[in-house]
Amino acid sequence: MSFVLQxxxxxxxxxxxxxxxxxxxxxxxxxxxxxxxxxxxxxxRYTDGSDDPFDRLDDLPERVFDAARLALSNRKQLDRxxxxxxxxxxxxxxxxxxxxxTAILGIDMDLYRPLTGESFFVxxxxxxxxFVMDAMGLLFVVGVGVALWRRYGRxxxxxxxxxxxxxxxLFLAALxxxxxxxxxxxxxxxxxxxxxxxxxxxxxxxxGWFVRDVLLLAGVTPQQAAAAxxxxxxxxxxxxxxxxxxxxxxxxxxxxxxxxNLVARDEKAGVRLPKVxxxxxPEDIGPSEIDDFSWKQLLDHDACTKCGRCSSVCPAKAAxxxxxxxxVILDLKEYxxxxxxxxxxxxxxxxxxxxxxxxxxxxxxxxCMACMDACPVDIEHVTQFTELNRRLTExxxxxxxxxxxxxxxxxxxxxxxxxxxxxxxxxxxxxxEVPDARDHPVEYLWxxxxxxxxxxxxxxxxxxxxxxxxxxxxxxxxxYEAEQTAGNDVRRVGEEGLYEMLVEDNGGAIGxxxxxxxxxxxxxxxxxxxxxxxxxxxxxWDDANVFHYTQVVADLAESGALGLSGDELDYPVTYHDPCHxxxxxxxxxxxxxxxxxxxxxxxxxxxxxDDSFCCGGGGGGLWMDxxxxxxxxEERLREALEDTEAGNRVEKFVVACPMCMTMYEDGRKTGxxxxxxxxxxxxxxxxxxxxxxxx
Numbered sequence: 001m002s003f004v005l006q007x008x009x010x011x012x013x014x015x016x017x018x019x020x021x022x023x024x025x026x027x028x029x030x031x032x033x034x035x036x037x038x039x040x041x042x043x044x045r046y047t048d049g050s051d052d053p054f055d056r057l058d059d060l061p062e063r064v065f066d067a068a069r070l071a072l073s074n075r076k077q078l079d080r081x082x083x084x085x086x087x088x089x090x091x092x093x094x095x096x097x098x099x100x101x102t103a104i105l106g107i108d109m110d111l112y113r114p115l116t117g118e119s120f121f122v123x124x125x126x127x128x129x130x131f132v133m134d135a136m137g138l139l140f141v142v143g144v145g146v147a148l149w150r151r152y153g154r155x156x157x158x159x160x161x162x163x164x165x166x167x168x169x170l171f172l173a174a175l176x177x178x179x180x181x182x183x184x185x186x187x188x189x190x191x192x193x194x195x196x197x198x199x200x201x202x203x204x205x206x207x208g209w210f211v212r213d214v215l216l217l218a219g220v221t222p223q224q225a226a227a228a229x230x231x232x233x234x235x236x237x238x239x240x241x242x243x244x245x246x247x248x249x250x251x252x253x254x255x256x257x258x259x260x261n262l263v264a265r266d267e268k269a270g271v272r273l274p275k276v277x278x279x280x281x282p283e284d285i286g287p288s289e290i291d292d293f294s295w296k297q298l299l300d301h302d303a304c305t306k307c308g309r310c311s312s313v314c315p316a317k318a319a320x321x322x323x324x325x326x327x328v329i330l331d332l333k334e335y336x337x338x339x340x341x342x343x344x345x346x347x348x349x350x351x352x353x354x355x356x357x358x359x360x361x362x363x364x365x366x367x368c369m370a371c372m373d374a375c376p377v378d379i380e381h382v383t384q385f386t387e388l389n390r391r392l393t394e395x396x397x398x399x400x401x402x403x404x405x406x407x408x409x410x411x412x413x414x415x416x417x418x419x420x421x422x423x424x425x426x427x428x429x430x431x432x433e434v435p436d437a438r439d440h441p442v443e444y445l446w447x448x449x450x451x452x453x454x455x456x457x458x459x460x461x462x463x464x465x466x467x468x469x470x471x472x473x474x475x476x477x478x479x480y481e482a483e484q485t486a487g488n489d490v491r492r493v494g495e496e497g498l499y500e501m502l503v504e505d506n507g508g509a510i511g512x513x514x515x516x517x518x519x520x521x522x523x524x525x526x527x528x529x530x531x532x533x534x535x536x537x538x539x540x541w542d543d544a545n546v547f548h549y550t551q552v553v554a555d556l557a558e559s560g561a562l563g564l565s566g567d568e569l570d571y572p573v574t575y576h577d578p579c580h581x582x583x584x585x586x587x588x589x590x591x592x593x594x595x596x597x598x599x600x601x602x603x604x605x606x607x608x609x610d611d612s613f614c615c616g617g618g619g620g621g622l623w624m625d626x627x628x629x630x631x632x633x634e635e636r637l638r639e640a641l642e643d644t645e646a647g648n649r650v651e652k653f654v655v656a657c658p659m660c661m662t663m664y665e666d667g668r669k670t671g672x673x674x675x676x677x678x679x680x681x682x683x684x685x686x687x688x689x690x691x692x693x694x695x
Contacts (some may be wrong), residue, residue: 008201010130011193012109015230024237033240039256042302045340049295053274054295056264067262076376080611084463087146088376091175094140096184100134110424113565118220132185138207141179148172158308163330168306172603174243181236185229187211189673192226229607246695254305258377261303261388264296270369270382271584273529274494276390286391287348290336293384300379301333310371310381318635319410319629320629321364324370325381327600331356332384348389362388363399364626367492367619371608382492395484398494405623406495409502413484415623416454424480426452426459434466437477444469444476444552447506447529449522450485451658457665458658460523461681465549468683471690472553472561482509486525488580491532493620502534508539517545519552523581523657524618530585532657548581550656550682554590557686558596568689572601573644573680576636576664577612580658591656594682598689603646605639611641615667617659631665641676648676656682 013021048347057063058194070076074092079086096686108121112234119621122128129314142607151159151172181502185206190199203209214226247253266692276285287293310325311317319325331347339345351359362385392398408417426448427434446469452462487502518541520526530546533539556562575595581587588609595602607613616632630638641648 009126009672010189011117011201012615013654014189014193014233014274015226016233020230020234027241031245033056034245035172036245038245038253042248042253042257043493044110045096046295048291049293049298052294052296054266055111056266059236060263062502063263067259067265068263071259071577076378080313080374083602084150084307085147087150090139090143091147094136094138095175096542097132098140099137101129104129114568117304118438127201127204130202130208130282134183134205134207139181141176141183143612144172144175144179144449148176156308158312159306161308161311161324161327163306163327163334167251169632173253174239174246177239178236178243181232181239183207183211185232187215187238188232191215191222192229195222195226243600251305254303254377257299257302258305261296261299261377261379263405264299265378266380267450268531269380270367270372270380271527272535273383273386273491275500279506279520282394285337285394286387286494288391289345289348290332290339292348292688293332293387297380297384298336298385301329301336301376303379304329304333306330306374309374310379311371311375313374313611315368315370315616315632316364316366319626319630319632321628322358322361323364328357328361328385329379329381340630346577348392350395351392357388359392359397360394363402363493363620365389365619365625366579366614366616366621366632367489368614369578369583370614371613372469373583386492386494389492390496391494393494393496399620399624400679401625402493402620402622405620406490406493406498409485409487409490410498411503413505414450414454415485416450418454420481421447421482422455422480423483425464428453430466432466432470434477434479436480437515438479438482438509440477440603442477443516444474444519444547445498445510445513445515446478446515446549447510447520447525448478448485449516449520449525449658451662452521453483454659454661458661458681461658461661461683464681464683464687465521465553468553468556468562468689468690472555472556472563474552476514477513479509481511484509486520486522486528486601488524488528488532489618489620491528492618494498503533503536504538507533507536511540519547519549519553521549523548523578523584523587524659526627527584536620539647548585548587548590548656550581550594551587553683554597557594562597562686562690563693565693566597567694569598569685571600571687572603572649572652573652573654574603574605574640574646575606575646575651575654575656575682576640576660577609578613578660579614579618579657581656582612583610591654594686595609595654598685600685602651603644603648603650605636606641606643615657615660615663617663622662623661631670632666633672635672637664637667637673639679641673650677652678652680652685654680654682654685 043044074085074089077088108119113119124531146294151158186205190208190212192204308326314323314325349355349357349362350361365385367382369382405415408415412418413420423559435442448462451458484502484505488498490502491499518529519530526548534541534543557564573595575591613636614632615636637653640650644650653664655664661679661681668674668679
């Protein structure tokens with residue numbers, strides 16, 4: 001078969017023939033139908049899940065735009081792993097370009113030419129098209145190659161686990177074969193068509209031309225290339241059509257489900273938790289079977305790409321606790337697929353190992369949200385883990401130590417089990433009286449919290465903050481014995497009923513006071529007062545008027561109210577970002593500004609801000625006993641003394657959270673760091689600077 005082209009373009013269906021063309025279109029239609037059927041089944045399966053408590057599809061155009069911006073920028077993939085981010089960008093941009101290029105060719109052949117009798121796939125358009133397709137296709141192949149090297153050459157640990165399967169191998173292999181096969185097809189075509197026309201303009205397809213040169217060096221003649229072209233073309237086409245049909249049934253579906261997950265994401269996921277319906281029976285609280293998960297949570301399961309980013313940052317996993325966030329999500333997905341295939345029904349979560357998820361696994365979660373922050377497709381692990389904890393609570397399966405703490409809260413309003421009348425005893429050692437916010441209007445209603453009220457070490461932090469407020473002449477007051485534990489971690493261990501009781505009691509006590517803003521000592525209390533309490537009827541304050549003390553004191557320092565000159569202290573320190581202050585609520589600069597205002601030499605921890613490592617106290621971890629080696633607090637102190645720029649010159653480890661104070665004081669003892677570093681509250685650092693200034 002021969003032909004003559006007078007224009008700059010390329011032949012389509014060259015040497016395939018009319019029958020081959022019909023067969024191709026038939027197979028293409030079949031592949032698309034199989035694809036659409038698979039997508040329909042997936043979406044229909046999600047509708048079997050329960051309703052999601054939050055609106056996931058409001059303002060859909062803006063959601064789609066934001067999801068596209070996230071996906072195309074690869075911002076989440078670049079975080080913590082630049083190579084992976086660039087690799088993924090190459091694959092995504094290359095794949096999309098090849099997909100769009102194929103669609104353009106189809107529009108020209110099947111719409112534009114039949115309607116107009118002409119082709120736009122010629123001249124400068126064709127040359128530009130060819131260059132872009134070759135360039136972006138090369139990025140695609142390079143990206144897939146890097147992925148293959150990381151998985152099999154470097155063998156990155158986080159990419160291999162018990163859910164890794166042949167499906168993962170086949171997915172990467174298919175992408176690589178598609179990319180390389182496209183260039184091979186192009187090179188064979190260029191060489192083969194050189195027998196009947198001048199192909200010098202095809203140098204614009206620089207990769208295809210390179211393949212043509214390699215074929216010539218290998219001794220392949222233009223006649224041999226022309227003879228082999230149908231076989232090469234059909235091989236490439238069949239792999240491409242098979243891949244299209246395969247997408248909804250295996251790992252490639254994450255290309256769709258991940259984007260859908262970004263569209264349906266909740267920006268406050270984990271920061272706020274869904275309420276339990278008022279009419280819910282105990283057996284309906286938390287998932288008892290797979291379809292008790294919401295449609296969005298079922299989508300979460302399918303969106304997981306097994307990348308292991310969540311596992312690699314999980315402090316519970318690092319400490320040896322039986323939690324791997326990725327495996328929890330994939331275990332639930334696997335169980336759903338087994339049930340859909342007729343498998344045996346077992347409990348979703350229980351104690352004893354007969355369930356999909358073991359109770360001890362869920363108890364291990366620190367609710368630090370590192371997994372969610374690291375996840376490139378916004379899977380909402382913490383929300384699902386909390387609902388699993390709710391199921392355990394309703395089933396009477398709760399860690400004994402946590403159960404004791406919950407009983408203390410129920411009976412005394414605090415986790416220590418001390419009488420409510422002793423809550424303000426920490427103020428006795430001050431040489432001034434702390435105002436009572438119940439007696440007169442105040443600018444700042446200061447919620448002190450359990451640990452600053454009852455724990456001896458944290459009482460010093462509370463007194464230091466009171467001294468700072470006094471030094472700045474702040475109008476503030478506390479609730480005295482009317483205050484109860486805020487309940488952030490009560491909620492996260494699954495005790496929703498007790499949490500709602502605390503909301504009612506605290507909301508009532510606060511509602512009886514006149515104030516402009518709420519300020520908290522504890523980031524955990526800050527989070528729940530700001531993001532969760534306002535969703536209940538008893539709490540009518542504006543979330544914009546809830547502050548952590550670091551925000552308030554930073555403003556005071558900047559205004560000169562503390563009288564600091566910035567050179568009062570001069571020793572090296574490092575600052576630890578608490579999860580609930582930083583990762584949960586993006587408060588990063590105010591604490592640092594305060595450390596700098598004292599004159600201390602501040603050295604950043606290697607893992608800081610969004611990437612900060614949890615102390616181990618969140619999610620009820622403060623009340624539990626685990627076999628850990630090393631403890632998260634011990635690992636963090638080691639990091640401060642060995643991995644900061646100052647190294648072992650760091651004198652003080654600055655914290656802005658009472659739970660962090662407790663965990664790090666414990667880690668300093670158990671890790672053998674008592675003589676190496678001092679744990680100090682940020683308020684204590686400020687009080688020291690203020691005192692030094694006065695002296």
